[in-house]
Amino acid sequence: MERILIIGGGIAGTATALGLHKAGFDVSVHEAHPDTAEDIGAFLTLASNGMRALAQLGASDAVTAIGFPLRSLCLLDAQGGEVAHAPMGEADDVLLRYRCLRRGELNAALQGEAVRRGIRITHGTRLVSFENGPDQVTARFADGSVATGELLIGADGLNSAVRRSIAPGAEPVYAGQRVFYGYTRSAQVADGTGHITMVRGSKASFGYAVSPDREAYWFARVAAEALSGTELANPETSHRRDQLVEMLRADATPAAGIVAAATDGIMATNATELPPGTPWRSGRTLIIGDAAHAASPATGQGASMALEDAVILAKSLRDAPDTESALSLYEEFRRPRVEHNITVSGQISRGTHTPSRTGSAPAPQRPGEDTLMSQLEWDIDLRTVSGGTDGAGTPESTGN
Numbered sequence: 352m353e354r355i356l357i358i359g360g361g362i363a364g365t366a367t368a369l370g371l372h373k374a375g376f377d378v379s380v381h382e383a384h385p386d387t388a389e390d391i392g393a394f395l396t397l398a399s400n401g402m403r404a405l406a407q408l409g410a411s412d413a414v415t416a417i418g419f420p421l422r423s424l425c426l427l428d429a430q431g432g433e434v435a436h437a438p439m440g441e442a443d444d445v446l447l448r449y450r451c452l453r454r455g456e457l458n459a460a461l462q463g464e465a466v467r468r469g470i471r472i473t474h475g476t477r478l479v480s481f482e483n484g485p486d487q488v489t490a491r492f493a494d495g496s497v498a499t500g501e502l503l504i505g506a507d508g509l510n511s512a513v514r515r516s517i518a519p520g521a522e523p524v525y526a527g528q529r530v531f532y533g534y535t536r537s538a539q540v541a542d543g544t545g546h547i548t549m550v551r552g553s554k555a556s557f558g559y560a561v562s563p564d565r566e567a568y569w570f571a572r573v574a575a576e577a578l579s580g581t582e583l584a585n586p587e588t589s590h591r592r593d594q595l596v597e598m599l600r601a602d603a604t605p606a607a608g609i610v611a612a613a614t615d616g617i618m619a620t621n622a623t624e625l626p627p628g629t630p631w632r633s634g635r636t637l638i639i640g641d642a643a644h645a646a647s648p649a650t651g652q653g654a655s656m657a658l659e660d661a662v663i664l665a666k667s668l669r670d671a672p673d674t675e676s677a678l679s680l681y682e683e684f685r686r687p688r689v690e691h692n693i694t695v696s697g698q699i700s701r702g703t704h705t706p707s708r709t710g711s712a713p714a715p716q717r718p719g720e721d722t723l724m725s726q727l728e729w730d731i732d733l734r735t736v737s738g739g740t741d742g743a744g745t746p747e748s749t750g751n
């Protein structure tokens with residue numbers, strides 16, 4: 352295969368470009384946003400599995416240069432009492448420990464690494480349509496430009512234009528929670544940096560991590576009907592803050608104080624997921640990342656799953672004898688794991704599943720973790736690895 356087009360230069364698209372380039376493919380990334388989108392406000396947590404995928408892509412240095420590490424998780428009840436405090440993931444490994452990052456900085460770091468390796472990223476190119484032919488796929492962009500390749504990978508996120516074309520009936524659905532986030536500089540909390548505190552509040556799930564320069568990165572998840580388009584588009588920050596503080600004050604935890612002192616605007620979104628079973632492939636086209644398997648943010652695994660996608664897809668295309676069998680191999684490995692995450696995360700968001708970590712003992716090994724390590728290990732031929740059918744287990748829930 353000579354040329355691969357990637358639509359979307361977010362986490363999935365850029366990481367996949369790194370993987371495919373490493374595997375020797377000619378790859379180009381076509382991103383709708385006019386720049387690296389460093390200004391995108393929200394933050395996320397990369398888990399050890401995502402950090403492992405980054406390491407296999409040779410991108411650890413680019414990502415550990417930003418954000419800050421998290422080594423442990425502290426769980427509080429609604430009275431502010433500590434229910435658990437335990438290490439998270441591969442806390443002792445500098446490259447693999449959890450990391451808290453601003454989303455825009457992560458995008459910029461990955462894109463910078465791709466450009467450094469000579470990968471073409473074109474900004475301001477929004478895909479509007481594509482045509483699958485017998486030998487190649489042709490992509491058309493809003494600016495009138497056209498690109499051709501032998502494979503088109505849709506990494507264009509939750510509202511994917513590529514998915515709408517190959518799976519028109521597959522629409523994201525609301526997972527039952529509003530999600531708010533913000534930053535509070537000089538937060539009045541006793542915590543040092545290096546851990547995330549999760550609060551099982553009576554009216555909201557709350558979480559925060561304090562950066563080395565004492566800025567609290569926080570989120571709240573609240574069960575309620577979905578925010579309307581108008582509410583999402585026209586945030587009344589003070590009203591949003593007052594409502595949240597009112598809710599959080601019901602509990603004797605640091606949450607209300609952190610939100611009351613929020614530095615800038617409070618961001619809000621609806622927890623959204625794609626129904627399992629969404630078709631991923633049509634002709635010379637495949638969707639990955641949130642375009643294929645967006646999950647509610649409760650498990651905090653979406654970006655890490657996207658990074659895993661990147662490594663496994665690059666290895667599939669490298670190791671399988673032809674494109675068709677490569678895409679089958681990829682789907683065989685990925686679908687059970689990512690759909691398990693959609694299900695578990697959706698259950699947490701809807702309150703029908705309690706996340707792990709209720710005691711102080713280390714979390715049990717996730718099912719399939721040993722297989723996952725072999726799947727991700729760059730030098731192991733994917734065809735020699737068994738499984739694709741074991742689930743992801745219940746990830747430690749650090750999710751926003």
Ligand SMILES: Cc1cc2nc3c(=O)[nH]c(=O)nc-3n(C[C@H](O)[C@H](O)[C@H](O)COP(=O)(O)OP(=O)(O)OC[C@H]3O[C@@H](n4cnc5c(N)ncnc54)[C@H](O)[C@@H]3O)c2cc1C
Nearest residue numbers: 359361362363383395396478507508640641653654655751
């Ligand atoms: C509230 C919230 C909190 C979260 N917290 C976490 C967390 O703590 N940890 C975690 O791992 N995950 C978290 N996630 C999930 C994570 O953000 C996503 O899973 C991840 O961003 C998916 O990456 P992606 O590249 O597939 O999609 P995106 O990041 O959405 O990237 C898609 C890219 O495609 C571009 N694009 C879109 N349409 C087109 C088009 N037509 N043509 C060209 N380009 C296009 C977009 O501009 C964008 O750059 C959270 C999600 C939410 C909503």
